[in-house]
Amino acid sequence: MDPTAEERLQQANRLQQQGRLEDAAGLYQALASEYPHDPQCRFGLAMVEVSRANPSVAVNHLQSVLQIAPEMPNARRWMGRCLRVLGKNDEAVRCFEACTDEASCDPGELLELGEARLAAGQTGRGRATLQNFVEQSEDHAEAMLDAGLSYHQAGLLDEAAAQYRQALDREPELQLARRNLAAVFQAQGRLDEAESLYRQVLETETGNHEVWQNLGTLLKDKDQLADALNCYERAMRLYRLPCPGDLAMVLQQNPEARQTSLHHLKLQAEQLEYLRARGRLSPANAGLAGRYREVIAEIEAARPTSHRIAMNEEQFKRIGPTNGRLMHLTPANTVPGGALNPDLDFAGIDGSYCAKSPGLVVIDNFLKADALKRLRDYCLESTVWFDFRKAGGYCGSYMQDGFGNDLLMQLAGELREKLPQILGRHPLNQMWGYIYDSEMSGITAHADAAAVNLNFWITPDEANEDPNSGGLIVYTKEAPVEWDFDKYNNEYDAIEVFAKGSDTVVVTHRCNRAVLFHSNLIHKTDNIRFKTGLENRRINITMLFGQRAGAPSIPGEVNLET
Numbered sequence: 437m438d439p440t441a442e443e444r445l446q447q448a449n450r451l452q453q454q455g456r457l458e459d460a461a462g463l464y465q466a467l468a469s470e471y472p473h474d475p476q477c478r479f480g481l482a483m484v485e486v487s488r489a490n491p492s493v494a495v496n497h498l499q500s501v502l503q504i505a506p507e508m509p510n511a512r513r514w515m516g517r518c519l520r521v522l523g524k525n526d527e528a529v530r531c532f533e534a535c536t537d538e539a540s541c542d543p544g545e546l547l548e549l550g551e552a553r554l555a556a557g558q559t560g561r562g563r564a565t566l567q568n569f570v571e572q573s574e575d576h577a578e579a580m581l582d583a584g585l586s587y588h589q590a591g592l593l594d595e596a597a598a599q600y601r602q603a604l605d606r607e608p609e610l611q612l613a614r615r616n617l618a619a620v621f622q623a624q625g626r627l628d629e630a631e632s633l634y635r636q637v638l639e640t641e642t643g644n645h646e647v648w649q650n651l652g653t654l655l656k657d658k659d660q661l662a663d664a665l666n667c668y669e670r671a672m673r674l675y676r677l678p679c680p681g682d683l684a685m686v687l688q689q690n691p692e693a694r695q696t697s698l699h700h701l702k703l704q705a706e707q708l709e710y711l712r713a714r715g716r717l718s719p720a721n722a723g724l725a726g727r728y729r730e731v732i733a734e735i736e737a738a739r740p741t742s743h744r745i746a747m748n749e750e751q752f753k754r755i756g757p758t759n760g761r762l763m764h765l766t767p768a769n770t771v772p773g774g775a776l777n778p779d780l781d782f783a784g785i786d787g788s789y790c791a792k793s794p795g796l797v798v799i800d801n802f803l804k805a806d807a808l809k810r811l812r813d814y815c816l817e818s819t820v821w822f823d824f825r826k827a828g829g830y831c832g833s834y835m836q837d838g839f840g841n842d843l844l845m846q847l848a849g850e851l852r853e854k855l856p857q858i859l860g861r862h863p864l865n866q867m868w869g870y871i872y873d874s875e876m877s878g879i880t881a882h883a884d885a886a887a888v889n890l891n892f893w894i895t896p897d898e899a900n901e902d903p904n905s906g907g908l909i910v911y912t913k914e915a916p917v918e919w920d921f922d923k924y925n926n927e928y929d930a931i932e933v934f935a936k937g938s939d940t941v942v943v944t945h946r947c948n949r950a951v952l953f954h955s956n957l958i959h960k961t962d963n964i965r966f967k968t969g970l971e972n973r974r975i976n977i978t979m980l981f982g983q984r985a986g987a988p989s990i991p992g993e994v995n996l997e998t
Contacts, residue, residue, distance in 0.1 A: 482495075498511050547583075550568075645671040724755075776802070872964055881935055
C-alpha cells in the first residue's frame with residue numbers, strides 16, 4: 437500500500453472514530469477494492485459493522501481478513517467477540533483459544549476466554565481459566581469482581597456470589613461487588629437481603645441511577661408499586677436529564693449516545709414542536725425542533741442502509757445534549773372515584789375470560805374520559821420514548837426506564853380489584869408504552885413472560901386510515917411451556933412457523949379499547965396505516981400481570997456493573 441493509500445486508511449479510521457460510519461465504510465470499501473490482499477481495509481469494514489451492531493456482517497469481513505492474514509490476532513479476537521454476540525459460543529471459544537497463550541498472555545485475555553468457555557457450557561474449563569485469571573491479576577479484589585460477573589452472566593449464581601463475597605472481604609469499600617451481590621440475591625428471590633445491600637450502596641452513591649433502577653425493580657417484585665415508581669423516576673431523572681453543552685459527559689455516560697434512528701429523531705422533533713406550541717418549552721429551547729429537522733434532512737439525504745444511525749460530530753454537537761433526554765414530563769394524577777369506566781360489566785368480563793381457555797376478552801369504553809385524556813397528555817407531552825432499537829418504526833418506553841405515573845398505578849390496582857378471577861392473584865410485573873410511525877410495521881409474533889396481558893389503545897379513531905386494521909392479531913395457539921424467554925419473544929421465524937395455520941382473533945384498533953388475554957398466546961401487531969402527525973400516532977399501553985404458568989419465575993431485569 438503506497439503512502440497516499442496509507443493516508444486514506446488513516447482518514448477512514450478517523451471518520452469511524454468520529455461516528456461517520458457511512459463515510460468510513462465507503463472509504464474502506466474503495467481501499468479494499470484497490471488493495472484486495474491488504475487485511476487492514478477489510479478489518480476496518482468489520483469494525484464499522486461492529487459499531488453498527490451488525491455482528492453477522494462483521495464476521496463475514498473478519499473471515500476475509502483471516503483468509504488473507506490467518507495469524508492476525510486482533511482479527512481472531514474480534515471474530516470471537518462477534519461470535520459470542522451471535523450466541524455461537526463453541527466457535528467463539530476456538531477463536532479465543534487460537535489467539536491466547538494461557539501460560540503467558542495478558543490476564544484480560546484469560547478473562548475473555550474463561551467467559552467464552554462458561555457460555556459454551558465448558559464449566560470446568562471455564563472455572564479453571566477464571567481461577568488462573570484471578571491468580572495472575574495484580575489487583576485480586578477487582579479480578580474477583582470480574583470473575584464474579586463472568587459467573588453471574590453465565591447464570592452460575594452461587595459461584596458469582598462467592599467471588600463477590602471474596603472481593604468484599606479483601607476490599608470492603610468495593611461497592612460494585614456489593615451491588616452485584618445484591619443482584620444475585622434479587623435473582624434468587626432473597627429480596628430483603630438484596631434491598632439491604634442496595635440501600636448500603638446508595639448511602640455513598642446517591643447519584644447512581646442504575647442502583648436506583650435495580651431497587652425499583654426489586655420493590656416492584658415485592659408489589660410495592662408506588663415506591664418502585666419513585667425509584668424508577670429518580671433513576672430516569674439522574675440519567676436522562678439534558679446535559680447542555682457537555683458532550684464529553686454525554687458520551688461518558690453512554691458511549692452509544694451518537695446512535696439514533698430516523699423514526700426516533702422524527703418523534704422527538706414532533707414532540708418538541710408540540711411542546712413549544714403549548715408553551716411547555718423554555719425560550720432557550722424554542723429553536724431545538726428546527727435543529728432536529730436539519731439533522732433529519734441530512735441523514736435522509738445520505739440514504740442510510742441501516743435503521744440504526746450514528747450521528748457525525750457536527751450533528752451530535754447540535755442535538756447530542758438533548759437527544760434521547762427527558763425534556764419534559766407531564767404528570768398523570770389519579771382520577772377521583774376511579775379510572776375505569778364504572779358502567780363496565782366487571783362480573784361479565786371476569787366470567788367471559790374464564791369460561792373459555794385460554795382466556796381472551798375485548799373491553800370497549802375501557803377508561804373514563806378524564807383518565808383517557810390524562811394518559812394521552814402524558815404520552816404526547818412526556819419525552820420518555822427512549823427505546824429506538826426496534827426496526828419496525830416504533831419507539832418504546834418501559835416501566836424500569838421511567839414509564840409510569842400515579843394514574844397507571846391506580847389503574848393496575850383497580851383492575852386487580854374489579855377482576856378478581858382474572859387478575860386478583862397476579863401482581864403487575866411489567867408495563868410499557870409504544871408509539872408508532874404512521875405506516876411502518878409493528879411488533880412481530882411473540883408471547884410474553886406473564887400470566888395475563890392487558891393491551892389498550894388511546895389514539896382517536898379518526899387517526900386510523902384503515903378502521904378494519906391497526907390493532908392486534910392473537911393466535912389461538914400457545915407458546916410451548918418449554919420455550920424460554922428468548923425463544924418465545926425473539927426467534928421470530930420459528931414462532932411464525934409454529935403459529936402458522938392456527939386460528940386467529942383479530943382485534944381491530946379502537947380508541948379506548950382494551951384486550952385482556954392469556955400471555956402464552958402468540959400475538960402480533962396488525963397492519964398499521966395512520967395519519968401523519970404526533971396526535972395521530974398509534975399509541976398502545978401494555979401491562980403484564982403475574983408469571984408465566986408452568987415456567988420458572990422470572991425476576992425483574994437488573995443492571996450489572998461490568
